[in-house]
Structure formats: structure tokens, C-alpha cells
Amino acid sequence: MNVSAIEWAITLTGTIAVLSFDVIVIGRRPHEPSRRETGIALGVYVTLAVLFGLWTWIFHGSRYGLEFFAGWLTEYSLSVDNLFVFLIIMASFNVPRKFQQQALLVGIILALIFRGIFIGLGAVAISKFSWVFYIFAGFLLYTAISLLRDTDHDDDGDNFVVRFARNHLSMTDTWAGLRMWVKENGKRVMTPMFLVIVALGTTDLIFALDSIPAIYGLTQEPYLVFTANVFALMGLRQLYFLLGDLLRRLVYLSQGLAVILLFISVKLFLHALHENELPFINGGEHLTWVPEIPTLVSLGVIVATLIVTTALSLYRTRVRDVRDVDPVESDPDSEGSFDSR
DSSP, X not given: OOOOHHHHHHHHHHHHHHHHHHHHHHHHSOOOOOHHHHHHHHHHHHHHHHHHHHHHHHHHOHHHHHHHHHHHHHHHHHHHHHHHHHHHHXXXXXXXXXXXXXXHHHHHHHHHHHHHHXXXXXXHHHHHOTTHHHHHHHHHHHXXXXXXXXXXXXXXXXXXXXXXXXXXXOBOSOOOTTOSEEEETTEEEEOHHHHHHHHHHHHHHHHHHHHHHHHHTTOOOHHHHHHHHHHHHTTHHHHHHHHTTHHHHOTTHHHHHHXXXXXXXXXXXXXXHHTOOOTTTGXXXXXXXXXXXXXXXXXXXXXXXXXXXXXXXXXHHHHHHHHHSOHHHHOTTSGGGGGGO
């Protein structure tokens, strides 16, 4: 894929412009966005991603268009899973609703920075060492198994770094927007927002370690890897407020992601065998007879898994909600309602 310097410049400029707009708007007027506001913004971001994919398809070929869509959907799914942890962090630190937009924006910026670093490192590693695909495949397999084992999202963000900050830094309970430290009784102290940003940052770092091998399993083009991540993260803040409790209804999302990552790990392993350079495997010769999974098949598996996962999740939670309804309280004509008349 031949990406011109102008394309890179436009992409980077557009990304910075969108983030700058968010920083200026939210910084001046922190608030809890309305459903209409979040719905419009999310619709714009998704539309831009689809248009970019179509543009890539038309001007760079169907192969790269498919790779972008597969990568974008995978990264978007991982980002939605990330939102579960963001929800827990916000709840555990009791972040005021009007400041949650600011905290989420910082989390998204940190995610872009971390993923940008790992994208660059991954591109260099792939260009020099084809055996890195074995490592990526093994890491995704480990991640998939971990998702299957731990599906409760019960991490409250209180990791080692946060605990160290709590125990060794002077803290205050006063919120001051995005300010991470204030003066209290003439002494400089850290605000709760400092702990929130530390928790979000460490979470972003962990998710970046998962997402980069996953996207490189679908495309080895750094430009597509970067844009898929950018479009997946844009609109994440709006999705957080738009979906709200609906996120908690996606009870099978972790299992669905585990299936996707497991599939990509197999794809990576087959690709690693095809490009093999390890001397103890076939004498270091390429295993050209090893089949590789086409991108169209990958996109189909990803879309099908997400549809099935969402449908099963919503069905299970709907059935659970129906069972949790007290028939006595819900039916005013029942015998149990006699005493209340």
C-alpha cells in the first residue's frame, strides 16, 4: 500500500483537529452530554469511518478496504470492552458526572499515545523479524484464554500504581475539574482526578498491548493500523454516555472478543508459518503450502461473532430482567396487593 506524505499529513491533522475541538469545548463547558448531543456526534464519527473505508477501497484497492473494516470493527469491539473498565473506574472513584467527559477525553488521548507508540514498535519489529508473528499469536491466545476465565469486569481500577499513590501522596477529596493538584491549607495536594487519570492510563496501556497484535493480525499496513485505532477511539466518549447501562447488558462481550482474538491468533500463526524464517522449523524455509485466511473471511467471522454475541447478551439480560420482576408487585390485581388497598 503506497500512502503519500499528503495522506499521512491530512490524517494526522484531522486527528489533532478533532481532539483539539473536544479539548476546547469540554474544557470550557464541562457537562453531562444529552442523548441528542452524543447520538449526533457518534453518528458523525461512525459515518466518517465508513466513508474512510470506502475511500480506501476505491483509491487503494478492495484488499486494503476490507483490511480497514476488519481492523476497525475489531478495535471498536476492544474499545467497547475498555468502556466496561472505564465505567467501573468512574464508579469506584465517584467521579461527578459533569467531570466524566474530561476524564474520558484524557483517557482517549492517552490511549492514542500508547497505541501510536506500539504501532510504531510493531511496524519496526515486523519489518525486521517475521518471527514476531509467533509472539503476537501466542500473546493473543493468552489474552483470549484470560477473557474466557475472567468475564466479570470486577477490576475497580485500584491497581498497584493507584495504591502506591494513595499511600504515599498527600490527597484531597476536593474535585477541581481536570486539575490534578491544588493548594489546601498552604500545602500542595493531589486531587481525586489524579488517581482517576492514573487508573485510566494504566488501563489504556494494558489494552494497547492487546489491541496492537490483534490489528496486525488483520493488516500489516501501519497506516491502516493507525487509522483503524483512531476511528475506533473517536466517538468512544459519546458511546460511554449514549449507551450507559446498556453496556452492562453485553454480558457475553468478553466471550465474543475471546473468539475473535482466538481466530486472529490462528490467522497470525498460519501467517508466521507461511513467512517462516526460524531455522528449527523446516530449516528456516518459508512454508508456502500453509494456507492463509483471506481478509474477507476474517471480516465475516468478526461481524458474525459480534452479531451473535450482542443478540445472545440482550436476550439473556431481557430474560433475566423478566424473571427478576416480582409478580406480586407488578400485578395490582393479584392477591398479594390486598393489604395495600
